[in-house]
Amino acid sequence: MNSPRELLATLEPIMKAVAAAVGPHCEVVLHDLSNRDVERTIVAIENGHVTGRAVGGPSTNRGLELLRREAEDHNEFGYKGRTADGRELRSSSVYFRDDDGRVIAALCINVDLTPLQAARAALDAALRPTVEDTPARDEEVFASDISEVLDRLIDAAIAQTGKTVALMDRDDRIAVVRFLDERGAFFVKRAVDRVARRLNISRVTAYNYLEQIRAAS
Known part of the structure; x- marks a missing residue:
């Protein structure tokens, strides 16, 4: 033609x-x-x-x-x-x-792929280990670069919400920041910037979440 x-x-x-x-x-x-x-x-x-x-x-x-x-x-x-x-x-x-x-x-x-990812997240949440099966500590991350360690922590923080980033609401994103703060992730330089990019929020919003979490603790 x-x-x-x-x-x-x-x-x-x-x-x-x-x-x-x-x-x-x-x-x-x-x-x-x-x-x-x-x-x-x-x-x-x-x-x-x-x-x-x-x-x-x-x-x-x-x-x-x-x-x-x-x-x-x-x-x-x-x-x-x-x-x-x-x-x-x-x-x-x-x-x-x-x-x-x-x-x-x-x-x-x-x-x-969002509908399929949401279904997978729901199955993962349903099959998540019980409290008795969950290790007392997170897995240790071994990497040659601290940014890779941070990325693995962010992956774990997102996974624990049981949702993809596209389906997260404000509370889910705060939960991710809380998870990371409890594990010292923000000692890594420019961690807030990296977290903000992964969560599709602004740097200012990420800092606001972090301040709210620390003020409440």
């Missing part, structure tokens, strides 16, 4: 079928790359709420990379993506070329 218009007529029913079969957490997008207008490439989209995009929306960074190295094979399946608010996606992209080998369109499928 030599035009995105022809592709759209062929692929639009398939896009609807895929979105309906997988569910509302599956976004299917068709990008028109024929005119190289990267600011407005989306010509059709199903379940756009997954990434908050709509028809007339822009290309992604992968689309820009493709245009830089068009001759290469850019088809890719099952790679990781991330939304602006931090939710993890599992994505696949297929690119279409005209008779001259020029890329004219891309069909992309993006599955929001």
